[in-house]
Amino acid sequence: MKALEILGLRGLRRLDPELAHGLALKALRAGLGPRRGPVTSDRLRCTIAGLDLPNPVGLAAGFDKNAEALSALHRSAFGFLEVGAATPLPQDGNPRPRLFRLTEDRAAINRFGFNNDGMEAIARRLAARPAGRVVGLNLGANKTSLDRAADFAKVLGRCGAHVDFATVNVSSPNTEKLRDLQGKDALAALLSGVMEANTARIPVFLKIAPDLTDNDLAEVAEVANASGVAAIVATNTTLSRDGLTSAHRAEGGGLSGQPLFEKSTRVLAKLSTLTPVPLIGVGGVGSAEQAYAKIRAGASAVQLYTALVYGGLSLAREIALGLDDLLARDGFATVADAVGTGTGDWL
Numbered sequence: 270m271k272a273l274e275i276l277g278l279r280g281l282r283r284l285d286p287e288l289a290h291g292l293a294l295k296a297l298r299a300g301l302g303p304r305r306g307p308v309t310s311d312r313l314r315c316t317i318a319g320l321d322l323p324n325p326v327g328l329a330a331g332f333d334k335n336a337e338a339l340s341a342l343h344r345s346a347f348g349f350l351e352v353g354a355a356t357p358l359p360q361d362g363n364p365r366p367r368l369f370r371l372t373e374d375r376a377a378i379n380r381f382g383f384n385n386d387g388m389e390a391i392a393r394r395l396a397a398r399p400a401g402r403v404v405g406l407n408l409g410a411n412k413t414s415l416d417r418a419a420d421f422a423k424v425l426g427r428c429g430a431h432v433d434f435a436t437v438n439v440s441s442p443n444t445e446k447l448r449d450l451q452g453k454d455a456l457a458a459l460l461s462g463v464m465e466a467n468t469a470r471i472p473v474f475l476k477i478a479p480d481l482t483d484n485d486l487a488e489v490a491e492v493a494n495a496s497g498v499a500a501i502v503a504t505n506t507t508l509s510r511d512g513l514t515s516a517h518r519a520e521g522g523g524l525s526g527q528p529l530f531e532k533s534t535r536v537l538a539k540l541s542t543l544t545p546v547p548l549i550g551v552g553g554v555g556s557a558e559q560a561y562a563k564i565r566a567g568a569s570a571v572q573l574y575t576a577l578v579y580g581g582l583s584l585a586r587e588i589a590l591g592l593d594d595l596l597a598r599d600g601f602a603t604v605a606d607a608v609g610t611g612t613g614d615w616l
Contacts, residue, residue, distance in 0.1 A: 286377070287366070305586070307346055318547060319472060324348035325560075327571065328345070328574065330407035334354065337394065346582075346589055349404070353391070353436075353438075355385055355428065357423045358387050359385065371515035371524075376529070380521055383412070403433045408420075421462070433472075439451050453489075490544040503537045527576075533551065538567050542616070557594070
């Protein structure tokens, strides 16, 4: 991490977290930030759901909700990018404050509630994005919708032609009853509608919660296997507060960051035994060693977001380069060769 980035992060952490996030996006749009592009090598290059990636380290949804900073993120080290979540209609989300740093825990709690500019504005920005990078869109549902399942299909129908993949997000804890759509019958019906709306024929991913029981996971895997889902993103934020020490530990919302690493990785490993569908490991990735652990647990790729609050955007480059070294150390010629080689350690 460069000295300028260290100073910038130090200054941002003195501000309200949501204000700091907005300023970071403005800085990116103004031309600050990474410039060297994605890290790659023969070991790091990989393919997931038919998408060729320079490396398996992705930016998770939530950082660039409204697809405003894609030109800047185009120059980042990430192997792929995901923006959103987008809903059919613009919505403000939940009242502020709704984002909290848990510095002592290297974590965050958010209860945004899918605040975004709506699919029309986001579709226009996606249509104008730079070419040459794999970009996906996280699909959401409006809080006031009478048919939330149909909302996912609406957003995909409007935006699908402008992205390389789309993620059905039924795992946010901040929209009432949204997680109910992870139930077997509801999820099967939702995904059927989404697949029908997928006229662009892009890969559709499914993002699940880390708080599912073993029976829930088995049902999710069964539906995923039958629905044509191209990958499962495991996992979103958790409602658990186990082991936290920070002052904001009791705030409502979804917890992300380091405390989620072990829980999300165990879910990932269990899921890998239930489905041949490729998995993307998310939750607590803040180092090359943690990215490697997710891959060995069964992930074909990983994503991160909260760790950037503490490590900056340069963290993506550090993780990708470190991952390359770890693969070489253990004699793996490619990322794909390492996938699932340590699953048993997490079961």
